[in-house]
Amino acid sequence: MDTAATGLTFRDAIDADVDVLVALIESAYRGEASRAGWTTEADILEGQRTDPEGVLEVIKSPDSRLLTVWREGRPVACCQLEHRGDHAYFGMFAVSPGEQGAGLGKLVLAEAERQARETWAVTEMHMTVISVREDLIAWYERRGYRRTGRMTPFPYGDERFGIPRRDDLRFELLVKELH
Template sequence: MDSTTTGLAFRDAVDTDVDALVALVESAYRGDASRAGWTTEADILEGQRTDPEGVLQVIKSPDGRLLTVERDGRIVACCHLEHRGDHAYFGMFAVSPTLQGAGLGKAVMAEAERRARAAWGVSEMHMTVISVRDDLIAWYERRGYRRTGTMTPFPYGDERFGVPQRDDLQFELLVKPLL
């Protein structure tokens, strides 16, 4: 482990984390601040990625958790885990843009997978990714996820998910066996 992945504290998010988590997710995906990292969606989506109500709903969900990662008392990453029968869903994955590319995302994903197996005994992790995000999908493939070709439409017209800058957006299901 390098200095980016040492000193991390993993915990479930609480209500008082909402503002910091919204700021983290927005910084990782939208606007000019997101361009400091490689996970930006700024070229394909404008507007919000999430909002306080959406984050609080995830925190309060009885079937899931919002795994929060801190270093030196500051939230630096997060991900949503949800129990869905025989599999878990992985979403709302964000790493502070200035810390991307140094192994923190890999560490968070490994811990999320471990926790999903331990808590729910699931055999697979599922996620959906915007299908035009080739670099991001390739990163997930290097972590053991496979493309399924199963697509769902992007919610055009619902600005809670952002304002699309192109008309070919859809989500692809990625799956990984958890052994």
């Protein structure tokens, strides 16, 4: 997809994109740079959000793709789409902190839903969100996602997912029907 009016280009990630995408994802969630946007997890998690191996795994997986959004030769957003039978999983969503709050995230989410529906004929999109991220969950609810109350534990002790700053973290499943 090319949206000339906004100067954005959507495409699937390739191996050569890994390092810039890791930097984008880290900037949206971790450290001081992430505080420029509203999606930061810096108050609840330290350490890394992802690594080159994790990003490459998404790119290489046959049932997965990493949708990227580019403006003027640099990535400004990305998200993982994974085909899981009758539904798709949405993850690894990142919007550059300087681009947040202007509607780009909403545009990317809508395009991800459209592509999942058209490519895999799925009827639902699933995602997991850290349950204490009430502002983020509310953002998804405004876009049609519903809380299920189904929780899975946070992987405490696995620093690939970050170093928790609190002991009450868990993931909640959010679901949206795709029409």
